[in-house]
Amino acid sequence: MKTTLQISISKTKQSRLQETDFExxxxxxxxxxxxxxxxxxxxxxxxxxxxxxAPLMLYPANSTLHYGQAIFEGMKAYKNEAGEILLFRxxxxxxxxxxxxxRMCIPEVPAEIFMEGLMTLLDLDRDWIPNKPGYSxxxxxxxxxxxxxxxxRPSETYxxxxxxxxxxxxYSKPVSVKVEQHYTRAAEGGTGFAKAAGNYAGSLYPALLxxxxxYDQLLWTDAKTHENIEESGTMNVxxxxxxxxxxxxxxxxxxxxxxxxxxxxxxxxxxxYVVEERFLKVSELEDALKNGSIxxxxxxxxxxxxxxxxxxxxxGKDYELPEKPEYAFSNQVLKKLDDIKYGKVADSRGWxxxx
Numbered sequence: 158m159k160t161t162l163q164i165s166i167s168k169t170k171q172s173r174l175q176e177t178d179f180e181x182x183x184x185x186x187x188x189x190x191x192x193x194x195x196x197x198x199x200x201x202x203x204x205x206x207x208x209x210x211a212p213l214m215l216y217p218a219n220s221t222l223h224y225g226q227a228i229f230e231g232m233k234a235y236k237n238e239a240g241e242i243l244l245f246r247x248x249x250x251x252x253x254x255x256x257x258x259x260r261m262c263i264p265e266v267p268a269e270i271f272m273e274g275l276m277t278l279l280d281l282d283r284d285w286i287p288n289k290p291g292y293s294x295x296x297x298x299x300x301x302x303x304x305x306x307x308x309x310r311p312s313e314t315y316x317x318x319x320x321x322x323x324x325x326x327x328y329s330k331p332v333s334v335k336v337e338q339h340y341t342r343a344a345e346g347g348t349g350f351a352k353a354a355g356n357y358a359g360s361l362y363p364a365l366l367x368x369x370x371x372y373d374q375l376l377w378t379d380a381k382t383h384e385n386i387e388e389s390g391t392m393n394v395x396x397x398x399x400x401x402x403x404x405x406x407x408x409x410x411x412x413x414x415x416x417x418x419x420x421x422x423x424x425x426x427x428x429x430y431v432v433e434e435r436f437l438k439v440s441e442l443e444d445a446l447k448n449g450s451i452x453x454x455x456x457x458x459x460x461x462x463x464x465x466x467x468x469x470x471x472x473g474k475d476y477e478l479p480e481k482p483e484y485a486f487s488n489q490v491l492k493k494l495d496d497i498k499y500g501k502v503a504d505s506r507g508w509x510x511x512x
Contacts, residue, residue: 160274162194162205169209175327179287182325185295188338189285189321193274196303197264197315205270207278210320216305220312220487227354228257229299231459232416234279234321236288236511237500240454242279242512245498249416254298256414257351262311264299271298275319279512287323290499295324295460301354327391327460331467332373334389336439336471342387342411344380346393349411360436364390372470374456378439379411385436387411392456392464393418396437397486398445400452406434417457417494420508424490439471446476455487462489 169190177187192210232250235243236397251272257264275296279286287295294428298319302312342365343349348356360375367375376394379385387405388394393415394406401427407414425432445451446469456464465487469476479491481488497509 162269164274164277165201165206166277166501167206167208168281168331171392174284177285177323179292179323182287182292182323183320184327186238187322188505189282189294189323189477190277191282191374192318192320195266195270195274195317197317198313200264202264202266202270202317206491207274207281211318215303218305218307219302220304220306220308221301223307224302224309225355225358226261226263226302226312226315226354227299228261228263228301229297229354230254230257231352232296232298232458233293233324233498234286234296235293235498235500236286239500240288241500242283242286243498244275244279244510244512246416246420246508247275247510249419250298250475252299253352253414254511257353259443260301260348260351261353263302263315263396266300266317276510276512278319278321280363282321283512285321287325290495292323292325293498294321296321299433307393309462320412322508324460327458327462328373328464331465333371333373333468333475334374334376334466335367335370335470336386336442336456336472337375338368338383339363341378341380342390345409347411349409350407350413352413370470372468376469379409379436383439384438386442387436388413389456392458392461393467394454394456395421396442396445396454398437399450401433401439402486403435405436415457417459417462420494421457421463421490423506424493425486428489430486430487442469442485443471446471446478451478453485453487462494463487 173203196204230250300317303314374390377387454466497506
C-alpha cells in the first residue's frame with residue numbers, strides 16, 4: 158500500500174495470533190497485535206506511528222479521567238474470496254469522528270491521517286482478519302485528552318489511536334427490548350449525536366436495570382415527553398409497519414447518525430420500500446403490536462449489523478413479534494449488505510475501499 162505520510166512502524170516481537178481461538182471469538186476480547194497512534198500538540202497532529210498493542214501510561218491528573226473528553230468510532234474490515242481486505246464506508250466514519258470532535262472541543266483528525274494510519278495498520282495486521290462468513294475485523298478509532306492538569310477547560314493535547322479485534326456476531330440471537338420512559342439518553346442541544354464516551358456511561362445504569370428484568374437492550378424515548386422512540390443502546394432502530402419502513406430522524410441532534418442506518422435506508426428505497434424518517438410514538442408502536450400491523454422490528458449498527466427484535470416491553474407488558482421469514486425485509490437487506498461488504502457483488506455506490 159502506498160502512503161504519502163511518514164508513519165514509523167515498530168513490529169511486535171511476539172504475535173498473539175497463534176494463541177487466539179478464531180472459532181470461539183468473544184466480541185471485543187481478542188485484540189490484534191498492533192495499534193496506530195498520533196499525538197496532538199502545539200496545534201497539530203504529529204509523531205504518526207504503529208507500535209505493538211500495549212498499556213498506556215497516564216498521569217492521575219489526566220483530564221479525560223476527570224472531565225470525559227473522549228470520542229470514538231466503530232467500523233469493520235472484511236476479506237473477500239480472493240483474500241483482499243475490504244473497508245466498508247470508512248470515509249463516513251472519518252467524517253462522523255470529526256463531527257463528534259467539534260462538539261467535544263477536540264481537534265479534528267485530517268482525512269489523510271485517519272485513512273493512511275488505518276490502512277497501514279490493516280495491511281500490517283491482515284492475518285487477524287477472519288476469512289469466513291459472518292466474521293470480520295472490528296476497528297476502534299478513538300481520541301482522548303492527555304493534559305496532565307486539573308482544570309475545567311478543553312485539553313491542549315490529545316492522542317488519536319486505532320486498534321482492531323477479530324469478531325463474530327455481536328448478538329447471537331434475536332433480542333428483547335424494553336421501552337424506557339423514565340431515564341433519558343440524550344436531550345436536544347446535548348451530545349446525543351456524537352459518539353462521546355460519556356453518552357454510553359450515562360446509559361449503563363438504566364440498561365443494567367432492564368437486563369436484570371430479562372431484556373437485552375432499551376428503546377430510548379425523547380427527553381421531553383418520553384412519547385417518541387429514538388434509538389436503542391447499541392444501535393439505531395427500525396420498524397416495518399404496513400410495508401413502510403419507519404426510523405427516527407437525526408435532525409434533533411439526539412440520535413447517532415448511524416452509517417448502517419443510512420445504508421439500510423438507501424437500500425430500502427432502491428428495493429421499492431416506502432421509508433419514513435419520523436418519530437414513531439410509543440402509543441403507535443403499542444397499537445401496531447396489538448393489531449398485528451407491525452411486521453418486524455430490528456436494530457442497525459456496525460457491531461450488530463442487523464439485530465432482529467423478538468420481544469418489546471411497553472409499560473410492563475411484553476409483546477412478541479412474529480418470526481422473520483427468509484423473505485422479510487431485514488433478512489433481505491442483511492444479505493445485500495453482506496454481499497457488498499464481502500465483495501460478492503460489485504460495489505456501485507462507492508462504499509468499499511480495498512486496502
